[in-house]
Amino acid sequence: MTAPTPSPFDLTGRLIAITGAAGGIGSATARLCAAQGARLVLADRLSIEEIRDRVGAEVAGRAAIHSVDTGCRQAVTAFAAEVGPVYGLIDTAAIAPVDDWMAEDWDEALDAVIRANVKGPINLARAFLPGMVAAGEGRLVLCGSVAGWMGGIRSGPHYAFSKGGLHAFVRWLSRQGAPHGVLVNGIAPGPVETGMTAGKGYDPQAYPLRRMARPEEIAATAVFLCGAGAGYASGAIFDINGGTHFH
């Protein structure tokens, strides 16, 4: 009898940290990683209770949960020290304010977006990459956006700027990780039904599939990127955008 071929998506026993875990895509990713057998560390800037509520009691009950602002380097360093080395990190934390970039006080919004969407991934990579390098294996999955390619469907300039930068950062970081067996990849979703897009005037009928994505349809790629099946993906940005943009 030959041994059964392991599933390319299997995460049994793997320790995966998910940031932005209280969000639409982050919470769906937590549930899907758990279904593939992963052990989870969940973090968000919201409270532990809110993270637990949004992920759901069953999965959250088996996870370590932390309230962390990923834009703060000190907080992320302390978080990583407490958690210890992880096999995978999936970062879905970000903000996308809708505002007027010509307004006098807009620089505050710009700073907030840079803090969450740019410093966040950089802080997390600085904190968690060394443990992966020491282990000789690891996966980093960062969330870009269709906005990073074409400016966005409803998003502002700060968000588009941050996500274009994120795509470049994935490529830069992949070169740091690859020689050590650490694979760094990104996902660039199109419009997804989450709190980030709610009430912002997205028109599902305007998209090729006549609907927005469900968070689970983005989470599935994040899970894939942590599994054995993605073992040769490095520095790639996976477009999961329902055909809203080609490049």
Ligand SMILES: NC(=O)c1ccc[n+]([C@@H]2O[C@H](COP(=O)([O-])OP(=O)(O)OC[C@H]3O[C@@H](n4cnc5c(N)ncnc54)[C@H](O)[C@@H]3O)[C@@H](O)[C@H]2O)c1
């Ligand atoms: N929803 C979409 O249409 C869409 C499209 C393209 C890309 N994305 C990207 O996908 C990712 C997930 O988005 P979502 O739609 O699930 O959004 P969401 O608003 O539902 O979730 C984002 C989560 O990140 C958390 N967060 C924000 N700033 C944080 C910080 N500094 N520290 C810790 N946590 C923080 C929020 O509290 C929230 O729980 C983001 O990177 C987003 O930019 C979303």
